[in-house]
Amino acid sequence: xxxxxxxxxxxxxxxxxxxGGARTALYNWAxxxxxxxxxxxxxxxxxxxxxxxEWTQGxxxxxxxxxxxxxxxxFEGPYFQSQYANEHVAAAERLHAAGHAYYCDLTxxxxxxxxxxxxxxxxxxxxxxxxxxxxxxxVLRFRVPEGxxxxxxxxxxRVEFQNExxxxxxxxxxxxxxxxxxxxxxxxxxxxxxxxxxAEEHLPNTPKQQLLWEALGHEPPVWAHVPVLVNEQxxxxxxxxxxxxxxxxxxxxxxxxxxxNYLMTLGWAPQGETEIVPWSxxxxxxxxxxxxxSPAFFDLKKLAAFNGEYIRAMSLDDFITACQxxxxxxxxxxxAAQYRPEIFRALAxxxxxxxxxxxxxxxxxxxxxxxxxxxDETSWSKTFGSADGVAMLRSxxxxxxxxxxxxxxxxxxxxxxxxxxxxxxxxxxxxIRVAVTGRTVGPPLFEALELLGRDAVMKRLDAALAKLG
RNA sequence: GCCCCCAUCGUCUAGUGGCCUAGGACACCACCCUUUCAAGGUGGCGGCACGGGUUCGAAUCCCGUUGGGGGUGCCA
Numbered sequence: 001x002x003x004x005x006x007x008x009x010x011x012x013x014x015x016x017x018x019x020g021g022a023r024t025a026l027y028n029w030a031x032x033x034x035x036x037x038x039x040x041x042x043x044x045x046x047x048x049x050x051x052x053x054e055w056t057q058g059x060x061x062x063x064x065x066x067x068x069x070x071x072x073x074x075f076e077g078p079y080f081q082s083q084y085a086n087e088h089v090a091a092a093e094r095l096h097a098a099g100h101a102y103y104c105d106l107t108x109x110x111x112x113x114x115x116x117x118x119x120x121x122x123x124x125x126x127x128x129x130x131x132x133x134x135x136x137x138x139v140l141r142f143r144v145p146e147g148x149x150x151x152x153x154x155x156x157x158r159v160e161f162q163n164e165x166x167x168x169x170x171x172x173x174x175x176x177x178x179x180x181x182x183x184x185x186x187x188x189x190x191x192x193x194x195x196x197x198x199a200e201e202h203l204p205n206t207p208k209q210q211l212l213w214e215a216l217g218h219e220p221p222v223w224a225h226v227p228v229l230v231n232e233q234x235x236x237x238x239x240x241x242x243x244x245x246x247x248x249x250x251x252x253x254x255x256x257x258x259x260x261n262y263l264m265t266l267g268w269a270p271q272g273e274t275e276i277v278p279w280s281x282x283x284x285x286x287x288x289x290x291x292x293x294s295p296a297f298f299d300l301k302k303l304a305a306f307n308g309e310y311i312r313a314m315s316l317d318d319f320i321t322a323c324q325x326x327x328x329x330x331x332x333x334x335x336a337a338q339y340r341p342e343i344f345r346a347l348a349x350x351x352x353x354x355x356x357x358x359x360x361x362x363x364x365x366x367x368x369x370x371x372x373x374x375x376d377e378t379s380w381s382k383t384f385g386s387a388d389g390v391a392m393l394r395s396x397x398x399x400x401x402x403x404x405x406x407x408x409x410x411x412x413x414x415x416x417x418x419x420x421x422x423x424x425x426x427x428x429x430x431x432i433r434v435a436v437t438g439r440t441v442g443p444p445l446f447e448a449l450e451l452l453g454r455d456a457v458m459k460r461l462d463a464a465l466a467k468l469g
Numbered sequence: 470g471c472c473c474c475c476a477u478c479g480u481c482u483a484g485u486g487g488c489c490u491a492g493g494a495c496a497c498c499a500c501c502c503u504u505u506c507a508a509g510g511u512g513g514c515g516g517c518a519c520g521g522g523u524u525c526g527a528a529u530c531c532c533g534u535u536g537g538g539g540g541u542g543c544c545a
Binding site: 011012014044046051107137165166169173174175177179181184204207234235236262265267269271272275276293294295296297299301302303304352353354364411414415426428429432439440444446 | 483504505543544
């Protein structure tokens with residue numbers, strides 16, 4: 001390897017951008033940044049029916065979100081694999097000319113039939129020495145040499161493959177188009193990639209690709225296969241079964257910083273007593289050699305905990321800014337005219353310690369903006385199912401009608417009304433809370449009442465009393 | 470079936486032959502604080518898969534077993 005290292009991230013645009021892909025990208029990014037190398041983004045969009053152009057933009061946006069910006073000098077690309085098909089085919093022809101590959105006219109069915117008869121699975125090398133030329137329906141296969149292929153992997157160490165267990169894989173399809181193994185290697189060669197850091201599922205491909213590098217006359221890159229991310233069943237995270245779309249987490253109010261930090265600690269840990277660390281520390285310390293070897297469970301609870309930590313660590317202004325999309329978006333329960341930024345600002349600090357994702361913000365403050373609270377039936381029946389609750393509501397209403405209007409005075413008034421009924425403050429505030437906010441839980445009550453104002457509060461207390469008969 | 474990878478608390482991990490009576494974090498439990506809920510504080514529960522070696526000494530090295538996972542396409 002000469003010069004600065006060149007890493008690459010090569011996703012295929014076949015769906016929403018996956019958290020596993022995000023972690024792989026982040027690993028590559030951290031390495032490229034620390035070593036003064038380059039991060040090459042290559043979209044592997046080779047003629048696959050599943051590819052959709054919008055997914056490509058999704059990848060770029062998602063990378064941007066987690067700090068992998070195409071405007072950063074470390075970033076190179078995106079390149080699109082489909083644009084290099086000619087090079088892939090030319091390389092395949094060179095391989096053929098040099099005797100490293102040969103054409104075969106067997107159909108998949110015929111191959112299967114032969115495998116069945118011989119009792120050995122896979123392609124048996126039937127056309128190796130038939131000297132076929134190219135033609136419609138004929139695939140080009142790589143002639144796997146005899147011997148042993150040793151893959152030196154930065155994460156796994158030395159991995160040995162007996163070449164006889166590697167079948168003569170397809171380079172060019174019957175229609176002449178290049179296959180993944182070939183295209184991937186050719187692009188890595190021409191983009192001068194020095195380090196291939198990818199998920200473990202590619203490890204079985206690696207001896208084939210290494211053989212290709214060698215047949216092409218190049219020194220193979222440094223390989224590193226990081227463990228896959230798994231679900232609670234310990235199966236590889238899948239788009240079908242699991243919630244894996246990075247975009248979805250973003251939409252639910254996860255912070256990029258929390259997501260980045262969490263993803264980096266799956267399979268690796270920074271030095272010290274805490275895993276919550278700034279990106280700069282991650283970038284300084286991350287080493288492939290330190291990556292764990294076993295699959296890592298993508299734990300929503302831990303992600304949530306990280307997110308809560310990051311939310312609480314924000315300055316008040318940053319927090320308020322971050323909340324904007326959840327306050328002024330199209331799916332909030334109040335109208336734009338009802339929303340009062342100064343009210344939210346006054347309450348923001350109390351909201352900040354009570355949420356794990358930003359999407360939980362509206363339910364904590366909706367009663368401040370709506371004319372009448374959204375009543376949670378469970379809260380209502382639990383609170384007013386007893387005579388105590390109703391009595392307290394009545395007595396609380398009478399106390400609030402004339403007291404001073406600030407949080408301290410409101411608290412005292414409710415406390416006094418409660419003690420007359422033999423209720424402690426915890427019990428006494430509940431009926432007021434439900435009548436005013438619609439729920440048994442929420443931000444500290446008296447601060448909210450103060451902000452809401454006497455008129456609005458009395459209106460709600462009276463409405464609740466009327467409803468109770 | 471075949472090939473390959475892996476194995477420390479439930480989970481993510483620290484640990485690279487003596488500092489380990491195995492450390493931290495999430496989760497869980499208890500207590501404190503408290504106007505609900507959180508947050509915060511304190512404490513607790515809980516692990517080196519098993520069996521053989523090697524060594525004065527093994528979570529750390531070797532072998533086997535068992536158990537997981539990945540791959541096995543004219544997908545990427």
